[in-house]
Amino acid sequence: MIDAIDVELRERFAALVDDADDSDWFEVRPPQRSLRALVIAAALALTVAVAAPAVGLPHRIVRLFSDAKPAPSPVAKAFAGFDQLTGTDPAATPREVLTTRTGPGETATLWVAPTTSSGFCSAIKLRLRDGSSEGAGAECEQRLQRLSVDVILHGPFSPDGKVLGGPVLLTGFVGQPDADSLRLEFEDGDTAAIPLVWVSKPVEMAYFVYGVPRRHWRGGHLPTKLTVRSAATKKLAQADIHGIP
DSSP states (O other): OHHHHHHHHHHHHGGGOOTTOOOOGGGSOOOBOSSSOOOSOOOOOOOOOOBSOOSSOOOOEEEOGGGSOBOOHHHHHHHTTOGGGTTOOGGGOOEEEEEEEEETTEEEEEEEEEOTTSEEEEEEEEEOTTSOEEEEEEEEEEOOSSEEEEEEEOSOBOTTSOBSSOOEEEEEEEOOTTEEEEEEEETTSOEEEEEOEEETTTTOEEEEEEEOOGGGSSTTSOEEEEEEEETTOOEEEEEEOOOOO
16 A cells, blocks of 8 residues: 555656756755744655645655655765765665645755664755756754744845745654644634655654745735644644744
8 A cells, every 4th residue: 555655656746856957956055044044954745735724634645765766966965965874874865755846836855864863864955937946955853753844935035024936835844653644724714734744764754845825925824833633633743833024
């Protein structure tokens, strides 16, 4: 069953991945972040979410790390710069966890690799509507049973700091083994169901990425709260969303 899901995912998103892309990872510039220092960070997962009253939340998607697509050479070279990956088994090369649509003509791809200290390193790359590619951050984290979420803003910006171009992303990871789904709430009462992609050993973490719709970039409509639930709908964790001006 898990193999079937993984194959289906690969086929579903294959069209979004440009295998011929050989751009230098270190030449891309990081997105800007509001209200707090930009972390060289990211962590991702699949989001096929629609802002609407959610009747039920989708179950998490399991991805076999060993079957995931190895990262292209520029990305693999970038991962080689992480001290936490020194001495890592070559079989644990960074792999593509997901590619997801983040806005009209825009996608984000997440790569993950396990560290030698029971953690993981991850990196995100954006494919923008004009065909260009840009990095959206990278980080290394310990594998902890918690919810982590970051707001990533991609300009241009107005003089008073409002996002004009986007995308605006919510990215993060979940470490609770029984985490099954995510629900995002907005100021105007809308909700979005955000599926998790659970990556098997040696990573054993769930990731997500959500492209916030443009209508939710302004006051009165901003995202406010992200909740993690188990398959039995038990609330496991919750985080307030800040950082969108």
